[in-house]
Amino acid sequence: MAKAGNWTAVKAALTRRFGAAAERLTDAVAGEPPALWQALASRGSVRAFRDPPPTAEELHMIAALALAAPTKSDLQQRDIVLVTEPDQRDALAALVSEQAWTAGAPAFAVICANHRRQRLIHELRGREFVNDHLDAFFNASVDAGIVLAAFVLAAEAYGFGVCPISAIRNRAQEASDLLGLPDHVFPVAALAVGRPAEEPEISLRLPLNATIHDGRFDDTGQRQAITAYDARRAAEQPYARQRRARELGEAEPYTWSEDKARQYNLPERADFGAFIRAKGFKLD
Numbered sequence: 001m002a003k004a005g006n007w008t009a010v011k012a013a014l015t016r017r018f019g020a021a022a023e024r025l026t027d028a029v030a031g032e033p034p035a036l037w038q039a040l041a042s043r044g045s046v047r048a049f050r051d052p053p054p055t056a057e058e059l060h061m062i063a064a065l066a067l068a069a070p071t072k073s074d075l076q077q078r079d080i081v082l083v084t085e086p087d088q089r090d091a092l093a094a095l096v097s098e099q100a101w102t103a104g105a106p107a108f109a110v111i112c113a114n115h116r117r118q119r120l121i122h123e124l125r126g127r128e129f130v131n132d133h134l135d136a137f138f139n140a141s142v143d144a145g146i147v148l149a150a151f152v153l154a155a156e157a158y159g160f161g162v163c164p165i166s167a168i169r170n171r172a173q174e175a176s177d178l179l180g181l182p183d184h185v186f187p188v189a190a191l192a193v194g195r196p197a198e199e200p201e202i203s204l205r206l207p208l209n210a211t212i213h214d215g216r217f218d219d220t221g222q223r224q225a226i227t228a229y230d231a232r233r234a235a236e237q238p239y240a241r242q243r244r245a246r247e248l249g250e251a252e253p254y255t256w257s258e259d260k261a262r263q264y265n266l267p268e269r270a271d272f273g274a275f276i277r278a279k280g281f282k283l284d
Contacts, residue, residue: 005038013041016202019232021209039156044200046161047192053106054160054193056084062154062193063109069150077115077140078147081179083108083190088178092190095175096167105192110168110175111148113140115281116184137281144188151191161196164189170268172275183280204229204237230255 007026010033014022026033063080071077083089084107092110093102115136122129148164155162168175168190175187205211210225234253242254243262251258277283 004032005035007033010038010041013038013202017041017205019207021207025208036153036157040153042202043156044202045163046194046196046198046200047101047163048197049104049106049161049192049194050197051106052195053084054195056082058158058160059084059107059109059193062151062158062160065154066147066151069146071143071146072139075118075139075143077113077118078143079112079114079185080147080151081110081112081181083110083179091178092168092175095171095178096165096190098170099165099167102165102192106194107192108165109151109191109193110179111144111151111188111191112179112181112185113137113144113188114185115140116182119184132282134283137276137283141188148189148191155191155193159195160193161200163192165192169272172269172272173278176275176279186276186279201237204233226257230257 011023011026014025059082063082066080067076067078083092089105089108090103092108093105096102118136119129152162152164166189168187172187175181175190176185179187181187206229207225210219210222210229230253233256239254239259242250243259244266248262248265273283
């Protein structure tokens with residue numbers, strides 16, 4: 001029997017994250033909530049860590065648990081590179097130095113998509129690989145994403161804190177060289193891993209009626225949902241600084257949608273497609 005959580009704590013966390021409309025969810029589900037539900041409802045990313053750092057044995061255990069996650073057609077197209085050696089760890093942190101906090105991360109787990117093994121299997125069995133198109137890249141990427149989520153769950157269940165770092169793809173070739181990634185293997189995301197130095201904050205999310213769809217996708221209320229969410233974020237969880245304020249000026253109020261619009265108003269990872277093709281993937 002799974003350990004039970006507490007509905008009061010689940011309701012408080014979901015309401016904090018999604019707004020008042022989330023309160024009714026806990027009233028409609030029978031029985032006691034699993035402890036995992038409570039942990040998921042209240043989880044947050046950790047960017048400050050304390051000693052001691054994770055041991056190799058702890059990281060290997062968490063990685064093994066993550067790799068127990070589902071995988072498309074049992075193809076197992078995902079690997080994990082654990083980075084703990086100080087010089088390599090510092091070099092990886094330097095690649096994502098626009099996020100200054102990463103310099104204090106005691107360990108990294110880099111989640112990689114791996115389509116190299118599938119091609120080796122075809123060589124071993126003497127079978128032609130005839131599906132060399134976009135789906136090969138996509139399947140490996142999704143497998144890696146599943147393991148990324150599983151690693152987060154396993155690490156946090158043990159008491160560690162984690163924070164995903166997609167910025168590793170900003171300098172994907174340099175990261176690939178640092179980690180020795182061969183053709184058909186590429187980094188999807190890094191995870192900073194360690195013992196949290198502070199309680200993580202619950203990040204506010206879009207209201208559930210904007211992101212959960214019954215039967216058919218319907219985004220007719222997106223503008224209103226974004227506007228309401230912007231107001232809530234600005235009032236309850238404002239940004240500490242405005243993105244690209246020097247070029248784009250100060251906005252008042254500075255909202256979530258303004259931040260995301262500014263983020264994708266600047267070219268980023270325009271070379272990622274070329275990097276992936278250079279790894280041997282065909283994206284047709």
